[in-house]
Amino acid sequence: MKGTGGSGAHDEYGEYGEHAGHGEEGRGGAARGERPRGYADGRGSGDVPPGAGGSGPVPAPRIPMPRASVEDSGLPLPDLADPGDLAPVPLDLSHDVLKSLLGAWALAACSAAETAAVEEHLGDCGSCADEARRLREAVGLLHQPESLDLNPALRTRVLAACLNRRPPRIPVPDWAAPYDAETARLDALLQDFGDAEWHAPVRLRWFEADAPTSRRSTVAGVIAHLLSVDGLVATALGLEDPLAEVADADRGAVGPAGRTEAYWRASHFPPTRSVRGPWREQSHSLVRTVSFTGGHAGGLTVPYGDFALPLHDAMLDRAFECWVHAEDIAEAVDYPYAPPAPRHLNRMIDLAARLLPTALAARRRAGLSGPGRRTPHLVPAGAPGRSLRLEIEGPAGGEWLIPLDSPAAVGSADFEVAHVALDGVEFCKLAAGHVPPAEAAVGQVGDREAIRDVLFAVASLSRM
Amino acid sequence: MARKDVPPRWDRKMQQRLARGEAAALGELYDRFASLVHSLAHRVLAGEQDADAVTREVFAHVWEHPETYDPQQGPLRSWIAAVTHRVAVQRLRDREEPEQPRREDLESEVRRASVAARADYIVHSMPAPLRAALDLAYFQRRDYRQTAADLGVTEDEARRRLRLGLQLLSTAHDTGTPPGYRGAV
Numbered sequence: 001m002k003g004t005g006g007s008g009a010h011d012e013y014g015e016y017g018e019h020a021g022h023g024e025e026g027r028g029g030a031a032r033g034e035r036p037r038g039y040a041d042g043r044g045s046g047d048v049p050p051g052a053g054g055s056g057p058v059p060a061p062r063i064p065m066p067r068a069s070v071e072d073s074g075l076p077l078p079d080l081a082d083p084g085d086l087a088p089v090p091l092d093l094s095h096d097v098l099k100s101l102l103g104a105w106a107l108a109a110c111s112a113a114e115t116a117a118v119e120e121h122l123g124d125c126g127s128c129a130d131e132a133r134r135l136r137e138a139v140g141l142l143h144q145p146e147s148l149d150l151n152p153a154l155r156t157r158v159l160a161a162c163l164n165r166r167p168p169r170i171p172v173p174d175w176a177a178p179y180d181a182e183t184a185r186l187d188a189l190l191q192d193f194g195d196a197e198w199h200a201p202v203r204l205r206w207f208e209a210d211a212p213t214s215r216r217s218t219v220a221g222v223i224a225h226l227l228s229v230d231g232l233v234a235t236a237l238g239l240e241d242p243l244a245e246v247a248d249a250d251r252g253a254v255g256p257a258g259r260t261e262a263y264w265r266a267s268h269f270p271p272t273r274s275v276r277g278p279w280r281e282q283s284h285s286l287v288r289t290v291s292f293t294g295g296h297a298g299g300l301t302v303p304y305g306d307f308a309l310p311l312h313d314a315m316l317d318r319a320f321e322c323w324v325h326a327e328d329i330a331e332a333v334d335y336p337y338a339p340p341a342p343r344h345l346n347r348m349i350d351l352a353a354r355l356l357p358t359a360l361a362a363r364r365r366a367g368l369s370g371p372g373r374r375t376p377h378l379v380p381a382g383a384p385g386r387s388l389r390l391e392i393e394g395p396a397g398g399e400w401l402i403p404l405d406s407p408a409a410v411g412s413a414d415f416e417v418a419h420v421a422l423d424g425v426e427f428c429k430l431a432a433g434h435v436p437p438a439e440a441a442v443g444q445v446g447d448r449e450a451i452r453d454v455l456f457a458v459a460s461l462s463r464m
Numbered sequence: 465m466a467r468k469d470v471p472p473r474w475d476r477k478m479q480q481r482l483a484r485g486e487a488a489a490l491g492e493l494y495d496r497f498a499s500l501v502h503s504l505a506h507r508v509l510a511g512e513q514d515a516d517a518v519t520r521e522v523f524a525h526v527w528e529h530p531e532t533y534d535p536q537q538g539p540l541r542s543w544i545a546a547v548t549h550r551v552a553v554q555r556l557r558d559r560e561e562p563e564q565p566r567r568e569d570l571e572s573e574v575r576r577a578s579v580a581a582r583a584d585y586i587v588h589s590m591p592a593p594l595r596a597a598l599d600l601a602y603f604q605r606r607d608y609r610q611t612a613a614d615l616g617v618t619e620d621e622a623r624r625r626l627r628l629g630l631q632l633l634s635t636a637h638d639t640g641t642p643p644g645y646r647g648a649v
Contacts, residue, residue, distance in 0.1 A: 104608040104623050106626075106630055109608045110607065110608065134631075135634060138630040139602065139630065142598065142602050142603075143584065143587075150498055151516075155494055155498065157516075157520065158494060158523050159494060161523075161524055162527040163527075165527070168490070169484065169485030171487045172487045180488075180491055191499075
């Protein structure tokens with residue numbers, strides 16, 4: 001992800017030199033005593049190191065058995081460039097060529113004729129025999145890594161244990177912790193993705209004008225989307241805008257959807273896995289930079305085009321989007337994906353609840369509020385107004401009183417006209433536009449019109 | 465996963481940020497090295513919970529004592545591997561103690577685990593072209609000619625990479641801490 005450049009590759013390992021070190025002699029290893037295939041007729045010569053064979057009728061074996069070759073495995077045979085390979089007649093190869101074949105021989109990756117030639121040579125050449133033994137033992141150390149999927153909860157536990165033992169002088173602010181955790185979880189999901197996963201189709205879904213809408217993309221396209229929109233926060237913090245070049249060429253690129261479309265348009269090819277590095281680097285920079293704002297966000301606001309959020313809310317919004325799109329990706333590649341930690345989910349729900357009065361006002365202005373709805377019961381700013389009690393169940397739960405008639409009013413239990421109860425994750429799916437308001441599993445009591453309005457307002461919080 | 469082509473500047477900067485007590489740096493450190501630490505610990509101890517505990521211990525050590533890393537001695541990755549190895553082997557010894565096994569059994573177990581962990585580390589940090597060649601020849605069972613074709617290199621080069629990769633790997637049998645960090649840990 002950090003750009004393993006192909007071109008510098010040779011320079012990279014030049015330093016290792018010809019010999020990575022030879023150990024002391026006679027380290028037989030567990031396989032000592034096995035007889036190497038095709039070695040029985042090795043003719044001992046005076047050049048053979050002690051204990052490595054000799055002049056007896058059968059040389060003492062000193063090299064562990066090669067792994068069964070592909071010819072014995074039932075797998076498709078390699079192309080036979082040279083039909084002579086069928087009969088393992090030892091080839092007449094120079095010492096240097098034979099030596100160069102030792103690695104391939106140890107891995108059983110030579111032709112039969114080459115294998116025979118190498119093995120005959122090992123009987124005659126002590127230094128090659130030593131190296132052959134050493135390389136064959138090294139093959140035994142190759143080991144298919146077990147699944148590297150770390151339990152994402154381990155990160156939280158390890159970091160908490162560290163910070164408990166040495167309190168940080170520059171902590172990650174509470175409001176940035178969900179973003180830190182969600183970006184780490186998504187990055188862990190991407191860890192083992194191959195090309196097939198990166199290009200798996202994903203349908204982004206959201207609500208617009210009370211109707212579900214969607215846009216086709218890929219896993220890599222979704223990461224490009226997150227990179228583009230996180231860039232709004234980066235720009236507000238004075239960090240580099242990932243769309244710097246694009247935005248110059250495309251002045252209309254404001255707001256989440258505009259920026260994403262501009263990014264997608266600007267690349268000649270569909271996004272690939274190479275988008276992961278820049279996305280992750282930017283998310284690390286954001287967490288790092290907001291840590292230096294001292295926890296109160298310094299009065300910064302992040303412009304989203306047609307609205308703006310204070311920095312701490314923008315970071316919660318980005319955490320929420322990161323989770324929602326991680327779910328989209330996980331679903332596309334058929335991986336399981338858990339919801340955020342309850343205390344993080346609770347903050348995301350709280351942000352949505354706080355945005356609802358403004359979303360309700362926007363629906364009224366757009367004429368989307370239910371027909372026959374009575375005139376808003378306007379109250380002076382800061383005064384208690386007609387309210388809906390939003391009860392969120394589950395470990396991330398809580399209760400919020402949503403003022404219905406004006407963003408300036410204060411939610412009040414005395415003016416409660418309706419009460420809805422739903423699960424935290426269900427609420428978030430509604431807010432992400434992934435569940436239509438009419439289908440959300442909601443317990444409801446009270447003013448039907450108010451409830452309908454609020455549920456549609458929740459869905460209207462979603463966007464691309 | 466990050467590869468070894470991270471400049472040493474990153475290592476020094478990370479050390480400074482950790483010393484300064486920046487929690488965000490700890491998170492970045494974890495994101496870069498947790499899978500290395502966990503897999504090395506797992507190879508030594510063969511238990512998920514033990515590997516989790518070692519991971520916690522290693523990051524706590526690095527967070528509490530970032531000054532004990534000496535960039536002159538090698539990359540941060542190697543130092544963290546060395547700390548992991550030490551913590552994991554200590555845990556292996558502690559775990560065996562109540563059962564009072566024969567001393568030589570424990571020592572040979574420790575040696576086996578050390579070689580295995582070094583081998584994993586070497587594979588993990590070896591130059592990508594060598595690793596790719598070994599992967600093709602061993603795990604995908606391609607012969608060296610097919611390996612050359614897959615990698616778009618000459619057959620000579622494929623043979624060279626396989627041999628060099630195994631030579632590197634064979635140094636896992638040499639005693640000592642993982643290669644690349646000479647400091648005593």
